[in-house]
Amino acid sequence: MPLDDRKKKILYAVITDYIMTAEPIGSRTIAKKYNIGLSSATIRNEMADLEEMGYLEQPHTSAGRIPSDKGYRFYVDSILRNYINNDPPISHNTREEIIVEFDEIVKKYARILANITHHTTVAKMPKLNPDRIRKIQLIPVASNKMIFLVVTDTGIVKNYLLNLCQNVDRTIFEFLNNLLNEKIAGKSEKDIFEFLQKDLRQMLGEVAFIADELINTILLSLKQLQETDIYADGTSHILDFPEYKDLGKAKNFFNLLDNKPLLNEVLEPEVDFIDVRIGSENKFEEMKDLSVIKTTYKINGRVVGTIGIIGPTRMDYRRLINEINMMTKELSNLLSSIYNDEI
Amino acid sequence: MPLDDRKKKILYAVITDYIMTAEPIGSRTIAKKYNIGLSSATIRNEMADLEEMGYLEQPHTSAGRIPSDKGYRFYVDSILRNYINNDPPISHNTREEIIVEFDEIVKKYARILANITHHTTVAKMPKLNPDRIRKIQLIPVASNKMIFLVVTDTGIVKNYLLNLCQNVDRTIFEFLNNLLNEKIAGKSEKDIFEFLQKDLRQMLGEVAFIADELINTILLSLKQLQETDIYADGTSHILDFPEYKDLGKAKNFFNLLDNKPLLNEVLEPEVDFIDVRIGSENKFEEMKDLSVIKTTYKINGRVVGTIGIIGPTRMDYRRLINEINMMTKELSNLLSSIYNDEI
DNA sequence: ATTAGCACTCAATCGAGTAGAGTGCTAATA
DNA sequence: TATTAGCACTCTACTCGATTGAGTGCTAAT
Numbered sequence: 084m085p086l087d088d089r090k091k092k093i094l095y096a097v098i099t100d101y102i103m104t105a106e107p108i109g110s111r112t113i114a115k116k117y118n119i120g121l122s123s124a125t126i127r128n129e130m131a132d133l134e135e136m137g138y139l140e141q142p143h144t145s146a147g148r149i150p151s152d153k154g155y156r157f158y159v160d161s162i163l164r165n166y167i168n169n170d171p172p173i174s175h176n177t178r179e180e181i182i183v184e185f186d187e188i189v190k191k192y193a194r195i196l197a198n199i200t201h202h203t204t205v206a207k208m209p210k211l212n213p214d215r216i217r218k219i220q221l222i223p224v225a226s227n228k229m230i231f232l233v234v235t236d237t238g239i240v241k242n243y244l245l246n247l248c249q250n251v252d253r254t255i256f257e258f259l260n261n262l263l264n265e266k267i268a269g270k271s272e273k274d275i276f277e278f279l280q281k282d283l284r285q286m287l288g289e290v291a292f293i294a295d296e297l298i299n300t301i302l303l304s305l306k307q308l309q310e311t312d313i314y315a316d317g318t319s320h321i322l323d324f325p326e327y328k329d330l331g332k333a334k335n336f337f338n339l340l341d342n343k344p345l346l347n348e349v350l351e352p353e354v355d356f357i358d359v360r361i362g363s364e365n366k367f368e369e370m371k372d373l374s375v376i377k378t379t380y381k382i383n384g385r386v387v388g389t390i391g392i393i394g395p396t397r398m399d400y401r402r403l404i405n406e407i408n409m410m411t412k413e414l415s416n417l418l419s420s421i422y423n424d425e426i
Numbered sequence: 427m428p429l430d431d432r433k434k435k436i437l438y439a440v441i442t443d444y445i446m447t448a449e450p451i452g453s454r455t456i457a458k459k460y461n462i463g464l465s466s467a468t469i470r471n472e473m474a475d476l477e478e479m480g481y482l483e484q485p486h487t488s489a490g491r492i493p494s495d496k497g498y499r500f501y502v503d504s505i506l507r508n509y510i511n512n513d514p515p516i517s518h519n520t521r522e523e524i525i526v527e528f529d530e531i532v533k534k535y536a537r538i539l540a541n542i543t544h545h546t547t548v549a550k551m552p553k554l555n556p557d558r559i560r561k562i563q564l565i566p567v568a569s570n571k572m573i574f575l576v577v578t579d580t581g582i583v584k585n586y587l588l589n590l591c592q593n594v595d596r597t598i599f600e601f602l603n604n605l606l607n608e609k610i611a612g613k614s615e616k617d618i619f620e621f622l623q624k625d626l627r628q629m630l631g632e633v634a635f636i637a638d639e640l641i642n643t644i645l646l647s648l649k650q651l652q653e654t655d656i657y658a659d660g661t662s663h664i665l666d667f668p669e670y671k672d673l674g675k676a677k678n679f680f681n682l683l684d685n686k687p688l689l690n691e692v693l694e695p696e697v698d699f700i701d702v703r704i705g706s707e708n709k710f711e712e713m714k715d716l717s718v719i720k721t722t723y724k725i726n727g728r729v730v731g732t733i734g735i736i737g738p739t740r741m742d743y744r745r746l747i748n749e750i751n752m753m754t755k756e757l758s759n760l761l762s763s764i765y766n767d768e769i
Numbered sequence: 770a771t772t773a774g775c776a777c778t779c780a781a782t783c784g785a786g787t788a789g790a791g792t793g794c795t796a797a798t799a
Numbered sequence: 800t801a802t803t804a805g806c807a808c809t810c811t812a813c814t815c816g817a818t819t820g821a822g823t824g825c826t827a828a829t
């Protein structure tokens with residue numbers, strides 16, 4: 084059975100209505116509220132077809148129909164198809180303050196997005212490839228303490244405090260700094276590993292005693308550069324949805340938000356455009372009755388993180404896709420203008 | 427009317443029971459479950475007295491009694507009084523990994539505390555006095571970019587990226603580093619402000635063009651060192667409490683958790699011991715039916731942050747006070763062992 | 770001073786009855 | 800032949816009165 088124009092129209096009407104009301108929709112409602120030009124009986128027949136085809140579901144025999152995940156998928160696809168061709172122009176935001184912490188900016192945007200959408204938003208902070216290290220600096224802070232500083236090409240800085248078991252002369256730092264910058268900054272992960280395993284110890288010469296600690300720190304920093312941080316905002320918005328009056332569901336949702344590793348997976352960027360995962364399309368059992376709209380934000384075209392909206396499968400996809408697109412464009416613009424040129 | 431021994435016993439029984447069951451308690455229940463050695467009628471009379479005295483409340487005329495905030499206060503005070511005299515010894519935890527990010531450690535402890543208590547926990551990350559700056563370092567990362575690094579005496583490092591409008595020669599950094607360390611590191615806030623306003627510009631001489639940016643950055647860093655970060659975990663636990671089946675209440679709670687500035691105020695340390703705020707004892711309207719148990723964690727005796735447990739006024743104060751005390755002691759130990767000696 | 774007993778109160782629960790939205794099917798209609 | 804009107808049927812949600820039961824306050828007896 085083909086999904087002809089009339090069926091599409093009716094399906095569209097059912098989904099739109101359900102998104103607004105959260106109530107199952109009957110044929111009569113459709114006939115009255117949407118001028119399809121058909122009687123309720125005809126619509127009834129079509130709805131039975133749509134159910135058979137898997138686009139709609141019936142909570143119980145004498146209830147109206149609600150959209151299935153497949154139904155939402157149809158809806159989202161048709162929105163996205165429409166959308167991809169007329170990218171709205173965005174206001175160009177120039178930086179206001181020069182010095183802002185990266186995380187703070189992203190959090191702020193996630194917060195704004197939560198506020199305007201009235202949904203829970205999650206943001207994944209920069210994931211940086213370890214071959215993007217631009218500079219390393221060792222800074223003595225005490226006779227037996229130093230800070231190991233890593234700067235990446237997007238200006239993100241990570242630092243580690245090293246406790247040394249032996250005092251290190253100040254002049255040695257110069258030597259170490261040069262060595263590390265030469266051998267690590269800008270190098271590929273493979274090269275770095277090779278250097279650490281083979282050459283480092285010999286090259287250190289008289290200061291070989293800090294080799295272990297140095298290697299550990301460098302490995303840790305490489306590992307951490309690949310790690311990400313998750314931030315959630317507007318968490319309480321989920322409770323605005325009547326479907327979450329069920330406390331068990333609500334509890335699952337909040338558990339999910341506390342489960343950072345899982346959120347991290349969920350927000351892993353997979354396509355280069357707005358990515359919508361509806362209900363069971365999500366990889367995780369925990370998310371089977373939630374939808375996620377996610378998209379990446381960038382610095383000068385390079386993906387640095389993800390922002391997502393999480394809500395019930397009944398969500399206003401049209402509006403949310405629009406809003407998340409606007410916000411991430413803005414965010415990418417702002418970040419690009421701050422971390423604008425090569426470091 | 428005095429709170430005699432018999433009244434105390436009954437009050438204690440009512441509160442203990444209510445903490446377990448979340449149901450109003452009647453006189454008969456008390457008579458049966460707790461061997462006070464009195465009939466329900468007598469207990470009934472005593473309970474009427476306790477209500478008159480403000481320790482108990484009645485949700486409606488023919489219901490049992492529940493503890494008022496004043497009742498909980500009595501309960502908590504008697505626990506604390508008991509507690510303050512026999513501080514249990516704690517296992518001494520030595521550091522396992524040398525390099526860990528401060529925030530990660532605190533978050534981990536907050537998470538563990540949430541898990542063992544089954545309550546929502548919040549942690550306030552270090553608040554540092556600006557007169558505690560130990561070292562400042564300017565690091566060139568490109569001809570027109572540099573990193574401004576601040577190290578405090580607890581080893582916390584903050585960094586800021588400066589975009590300069592003009593290129594700066596590498597030799598100048600040495601000069602700036604010395605100047606800033608001499609004039610800012612270890613100085614009081616007042617001294618720093620004076621230096622920034624009066625002397626800095628002249629001292630800069632030929633590099634005066636970076637004065638504005640430098641001053642702004644320093645001011646910002648001073649401001650940020652006083653700011654704090656809030657982390658919440660175990661948020662979904664609140665839904666385990668039957669009193670939070672009321673969605674409005676639940677929503678308020680989650681709004682509260684999203685409201686970082688307010689949480690910040692709530693976690694402001696006020697006393698040097700475990701601090702319990704019951705219902706209306708909290709400053710904020712938003713928290714009038716929540717209780718907070720909070721206490722500080724320290725590095726070598728200096729307060730660096732706060733951890734708190736948030737839950738309904740009916741909470742198991744005895745157990746929670748014990749557990750938060752254990753955890754913060756552990757945390758303080760660990761932090762002190764990592765950031766052990768003077769930097 | 771304590772307690773037994775009793776009348777009273779009130780929230781919660783249960784069940785029958787009803788309303789109403791919606792369906793599927795059949796027969797009439799354009 | 801496609802559409803529609805009509806009807807019997809289904810099922811949930813809601814209402815409403817009755818009932819239950821825990822709890823109280825008061826009084827009189829111990």
